[in-house]
Amino acid sequence: MAVYKRTYKGYSGALTAAWSRFLILPRYSFGRLFQSKFLVLFLMACFFYPAGCAVFIYLSHNLSFLRVLNVQAANLLEINANFFYIYCTVQATMAYLLTALVGPGLVSPDLVNNALPLYFCRPFSRSEYVAGKMSVLIYLLSLITWIPGLILFLMQSSLAGRSWIFANWWIAEAIVVGSLVWIGVLSLIAMAMSAWVKWRIAAGALILGVIFVGAGFGRALNAVMRIRGGAMLDLAQDSFTIWSALFRLPGAGQDIDTLDAVNAIAAACLICLWLLFKKVRPFEVVK
Amino acid sequence: MIAKYWAQMRAVVRLEMKKTFLSRRGLWVYLLAFAPVLMFAGHDLSMMRTREERRAIAAAHPVPAGALLSIQPGMTREEVIARLGEPNVDSRQIRFGGGRIRREFLSYTDGQSRYVFGFADGELQSISVREEETFAQDRLIFATVFQFFFLRLAIFFGCVGIFTNLFRGELIDKSLHYYLLAPIRREVLLAGKYAAGLIAAVAIFTASAALQLWLLSLPYESSLSGHEISAYLGVAALACLGYGSVFLAAGLFFRNPLLPAAGVLIWESANLFLPSALKKISVIYYLQSLCPVVASPHREINPVLALLISSTEPASTILAVAGLFAVTAVVLVFASRRARRLEINYGAD
Structure with a gap:
């Protein structure tokens, strides 16, 4: 064919449905992420605690003789809201570390290599881009938080009987809602840091730092200014406060009110979204 | 080298x-x-702002520290005012329980510490002292x-x-x-x-x-x-x-x-x-x-x-x-x- 005939022609093949276009991004991201052996090992390590909990639940229903012999031991083996609250706390810590590993590599490579125009010259919106990148984290973090949590809940329900599930259905709700709140906060922080700090290592350090330094600064602020509101800067504490309300454990989050915690989390999410949309654009102004 | x-x-x-x-x-x-x-x-x-405020209030409405310390829970609002005078800062009233319980807080200062007396239906129930740092x-x-x-x-x-x-x-x-x-x-x-x-x-x-x-x-x-x-x-x-x-x-x-x-x-x-x-x-x-x-x-x-x-x-x-x-x-x-x-x-x- 003569060169002059090779003119531009629009793509005439089948189009991916508009609603599912954002799922293309996680497909490629997972392929790249799972090349890292360390990440795979860490992901496996994230399932140790849920596996331990499953064994614990099984034993608590098979050591009935222990209950007869020792009342204290029976109390120790009780599976209640506190058990699932502790489960959520442990898995939230693992989720946080996993986010620090995975998060920095989500947006920054696209920005460093000026790849965003290649996404946005296609029928693909900024929201879809953010949703696609976020879904990588949402999927991974769900895999280690509320999904095993619900499996443990179902396991307990099947062993304890139908009456237990009717009396404690709200625990399942607390596991899902509490985990989703934490996943949302972590994902947005990771995406915002990844978009603003192009150096992956620095972005990872900032993801770690936002929680640690926020907590430390909040406590220091409380001590120096003799206030209590500094605890709102501690996003982990805010989440624990929300969880304690969801799990109906009044003593677990004493520093701040639940409403203040919800407001702090919402404010953090909005700031992250604003930062994210400020950076994720189909053009870059080079000064 | x-x-x-x-x-x-x-x-x-x-x-x-x-x-x-x-x-x-x-x-x-x-x-x-x-x-x-x-x-x-x-x-x-x-x-520094709080200290200046407290000193200005104490100069305008002097309340001896001894009188503040003599206030005990169970006293009535009128007894407290008789002993200390009219409150000088941030007095407020709140109603609880659908308006059935009337809570009132009276604030005084001796120039250094701030005393907040909490009343429920006119009776002193809580004394909060915020001392100068x-x-x-x-x-x-x-x-x-x-x-x-x-x-x-x-x-x-x-x-x-x-x-x-x-x-x-x-x-x-x-x-x-x-x-x-x-x-x-x-x-x-x-x-x-x-x-x-x-x-x-x-x-x-x-x-x-x-x-x-x-x-x-x-x-x-x-x-x-x-x-x-x-x-x-x-x-x-x-x-x-x-x-x-x-x-x-x-x-x-x-x-x-x-x-x-x-x-x-x-x-x-x-x-x-x-x-x-x-x-x-x-x-x-x-x-x-x-x-x-x-x-x-x-x-x-x-x-x-x-x-x-x-x-x-x-x-x-x-x-x-x-x-x-x-x-x-x-x-x-x-x-x-x-x-x-x-x-x-x-x-x-």
């Missing part, structure tokens, strides 16, 4: 200085370092903030930012080969980069600590002793020295220095709970030993975790300083060995 190495090292320090102090990538280090300064400045402003209290708070926020978080993350950037940042920017192609020993290059990072970190963090100490004593007539001030500044500088060497080495040994940084962070944070022997294998143990005031762990710590806290005798000053220098020297020797074999593959990095 030594003179030549020294001149080369100074040249590296000169080149690195601008990159370390003025790099856009490192601006957040300033924010981290000077955040406590803003906090103490805010505290001073708030304290003292220098001794603020000194202890400073010690706690210094040890639990400034050393463990601000300097720690600041050093992560400054020192990992020295080698790993140049790898990312694809500019390290200019150094490696120059006729300069790798050890000298490492020493120069470390010195530049150390000068920057020490300047930033000791300046922040000095400002915090100045703001701490600003609202009071008394101030910290020269020994205490020099101890805090010295500890800040030693923290930069210790953590700096660790993160410089991390930048050389690991493609992603975040993993060792997270490991060190967890280890240093868990130091409170470690047994005595393990405590000594950390930077924070020696730094805390050098602090002039012993700060207790946070009062809101989980009671279960509080049981796990193990107390250990602090190291002597000489041992602590020598220990930090020794750790730094050992880490730098290992880092320089790694630097000798360093090969660049920008594609892989």
Whole structure:
């Protein structure tokens, strides 16, 4: 064919449905992420605690003789809201570390290599881009938080009987809602840091730092200014406060009110979204 | 030969200085370092304003401290007003239980402390006294903030930012080969980069600590002793020295220095709970030993975790300083060995 005939022609093949276009991004991201052996090992390590909990639940229903012999031991083996609250706390810590590993590599490579125009010259919106990148984290973090949590809940329900599930259905709700709140906060922080700090290592350090330094600064602020509101800067504490309300454990989050915690989390999410949309654009102004 | 190495090292320090102090990538280090300064400045402003307000109110409505102390729960609103006079600040009424219970709060001040009397349906139920802050209290708070926020978080993350950037940042920017192609020993290059990072970190963090100490004593007539001030500044500088060497080495040994940084962070944070022997294998143990005031762990710590806290005798000053220098020297020797074999593959990095 003569060169002059090779003119531009629009793509005439089948189009991916508009609603599912954002799922293309996680497909490629997972392929790249799972090349890292360390990440795979860490992901496996994230399932140790849920596996331990499953064994614990099984034993608590098979050591009935222990209950007869020792009342204290029976109390120790009780599976209640506190058990699932502790489960959520442990898995939230693992989720946080996993986010620090995975998060920095989500947006920054696209920005460093000026790849965003290649996404946005296609029928693909900024929201879809953010949703696609976020879904990588949402999927991974769900895999280690509320999904095993619900499996443990179902396991307990099947062993304890139908009456237990009717009396404690709200625990399942607390596991899902509490985990989703934490996943949302972590994902947005990771995406915002990844978009603003192009150096992956620095972005990872900032993801770690936002929680640690926020907590430390909040406590220091409380001590120096003799206030209590500094605890709102501690996003982990805010989440624990929300969880304690969801799990109906009044003593677990004493520093701040639940409403203040919800407001702090919402404010953090909005700031992250604003930062994210400020950076994720189909053009870059080079000064 | 030594003179030549020294001149080369100074040249590296000169080149690195601008990159370390003025790099856009490192601006957040300033924010981290000077955040406590803003906090103490805010505290001073708030304290001075409150003190002036209380003194002005006390001058306009003098209430003797003895009369305030004589108020007991169970007294009626009228009895309190008869004894103390009309309340002078922030009196407010709130209704609870659908308006059935009327709560009222009356505030008085003797010029120093603020007393808030809480009434339910006209009967005194609670007495809250907010005393004027003292220098001794603020000194202890400073010690706690210094040890639990400034050393463990601000300097720690600041050093992560400054020192990992020295080698790993140049790898990312694809500019390290200019150094490696120059006729300069790798050890000298490492020493120069470390010195530049150390000068920057020490300047930033000791300046922040000095400002915090100045703001701490600003609202009071008394101030910290020269020994205490020099101890805090010295500890800040030693923290930069210790953590700096660790993160410089991390930048050389690991493609992603975040993993060792997270490991060190967890280890240093868990130091409170470690047994005595393990405590000594950390930077924070020696730094805390050098602090002039012993700060207790946070009062809101989980009671279960509080049981796990193990107390250990602090190291002597000489041992602590020598220990930090020794750790730094050992880490730098290992880092320089790694630097000798360093090969660049920008594609892989």
